[in-house]
Amino acid sequence: MHVPSAHAGTVLSAPTTTTPPTPGSPPRGVVFHGSPDRPLVALTFDTNMTDGMLAELDRGTVKSFVNQTAISELRQMRVPATIFLAGKWIERYPDVTTSLAADPLFELASHSYSHRPFKTPCYHLGRALPVTQMAADVDQSEQLLRRFTSQPTPYFRFPGGCYDQRALDAVAATGVVVVQYDDVSGDAFGTSVNAIVDQTLRSAKNGSIIVMHLTGGNTAPLTALALPRIVDGLRGRGLQLVKLSELLASGP
């Protein structure tokens, strides 16, 4: 395992800084990629929903944090995907969640309930979740997921990709498997389709876990434009797109 080259920066501006959790010694118990021995990669998508984003919806400054175009593209291109859902996103979009849960192309995982940072600073995600509330936040998202699917994955991804050993210890009791990524697409607040496509394809290799977003709006506006080229590029290199559970079943 190695440390990802950058954080996803889910709800924030230009997340290009490199801040590995523990330089030189990757934390134990965090999955960054699958086996390098087989030509498999997993496309994973996060859906964020913070109180600030809910306020934007209520004010009408953002119409929707569902990237329906990207979801349709995944279906059209028959791309299996693992989708990490924030609990507050699920509550806002129960019908979309039902539709994703019913589609055998997709599997669902937790991206926390509140999408508050488990370690700060974390881009512009605001105040950290108190350590004493971390496990409860994860549990709440898991319970919510179970209302939509009888087969949720055990995977959990930290909001903003921000965590430390204290956060890992705090969520350990919930039994989730923490999954980060080794290929940051840069679609969060991305401003260039070419840059997103190039960066994603350049970092992709056997076993890669790629992180993208399905929130569209002002959080990841170019995802749907970059996605078809990314999928074609990966497939053109002989990399097979699989769900995370399949990637990780083939070896660590």
Ligand SMILES: [Zn+2]
């Ligand atoms: Zn996120």
